[in-house]
Amino acid sequence: MHPADSHPPGNRRPKLNAAEARIPGFLTRYIAVVQPLMIKDNVASWDAAASGKASDYAAEEKYETAYKQFHANRATFAQLKRLKASGQCESLAGTSHDR
Secondary structure, three states, rough: HHHOOOOOOOOOOOOOHHHHHHHHHHHHHHHHHHHHHHHHHHHHHHHHHHHHHHHHHHHHHHHHHHHHHHOHHHHHHHHHHHHHOOOOHHOOOOOOOOO
């Protein structure tokens, strides 16, 4: 359970530590980039499957490549590893992406 999910008396949320406080901003930035890419990729995939046109398959490949390149960003991955390694982010603890 994330610390912010357990409310003390009076319905006040506990104060997040510095590492946990950075997670919402990271997720906001992540979603702002990934969500449009996923939508474009899914629409292009649908179009390619429905039409069979080479141009639609090329569009699908373009968005799929952009999505993969975004997730291959070493700086972003390093940031997540630092947050997790700090031991201060209960919400990242125990994930299966230990590397």
